[in-house]
Amino acid sequence: MTVALMWEARAVSGRGGELLAWARAQPLDGTPLRREILRAPQDRVLFITWWDADYDAELPELPEPDGDLVMRAVHRWRFESVAAH
Template sequence: MSTTAAMWEARAADGRGAELSAWVRETALPALRGRAGLLRAELFAAPGERVLLITWWSGEPVPVAEPPAALLGRPVHRWSFTSEHVE
């Protein structure tokens, strides 16, 4: 069985990084919990008010919802990767 990592990355509007992180924790993650195939989810913050959510799936990833536009400094970026090697 292959594992797919889905990466969701957004840059918050100026001064709204904490709000964007809270939106992911309170809205996006609860919407993913219990979905078939979700193995794990991890939320990161980075300089420049960037927020990164990585989810691991057995099968096709479920897309993360769009946050409110007012929280965003630019459109969300999304990538999916298939695991090829784990040590």
């Protein structure tokens, strides 16, 4: 089964570049099948990793950034793949 972990944070206004750099620099325990980092307006950063694992497996995730870098707590989601094209 393929499991995708999504991590999304919104930086303090004007600090999106710093949050993006912080996310890029974070090490993960293990090697995902795929890893992608995206950015969006309002200084948001999305970090997605795909793993060959059971849905409820313990998998490495990014931590919370320092409180002065983000506007709110990080949002996290877990999905399982049901189809691929």
